Amino acid sequence: MFDIGATELLVIVIVAVIAIGPKDMPLALRTAGRWIGKIRRMSAHFRTGMDAMIREAEMEEMEKTWRERNAKIMAEHPAGEMGPLQKTDPPAASAEAAVNKANETQPPDKPGEG
Structure with missing residues (x-):
């Protein structure tokens, strides 16, 4: 930051x-260290506050975008237009049903073949 060589x-x-x-150098260094510590804590606190404000602004922007998209979708699909969702079989059950149906349509094996 200061680029001191x-x-x-x-x-x-x-x-x-x-x-x-x-003689007074240790006391001066201790005092300087305390001041530097205070400055670092204050800058960290400031940085945390700024990050929180940025996150809140981003959340407000995302909520605004969500509301706009939701309003657009609701305008395109009014409440009475959408019907109830159709119930479907779970994938495993429908796969078993397809196998059973395929077995029913195949002719039975002739005795002696196999």
């Missing part, structure tokens, strides 16, 4: 040691 970091450390002094 090794030489820039070394210059910052040297300036900090000269300006703050080696």
Whole structure:
């Protein structure tokens, strides 16, 4: 993000040691660490909020699209136009029925053949 290289970091450390002094350096680093932690937590909280807002906007858009498609389908097929659904056999039962029907239509085997 900031793109700080090794030489820039070394210059910052040297300036900090000269300006703050080696005695107060641990306290300064601790304070800087706390501030950096707060900034990271705030940015994570902000990012989470933004993600939630984006998700909500996407959901609203999807609901709007769904309502439009539903209205279009309902306009194309009024309530009285659609009849009741026809009951169908499950696939296994219909396959068995087809096999049984095929066996009924075949002539029986002659004795002695096989």
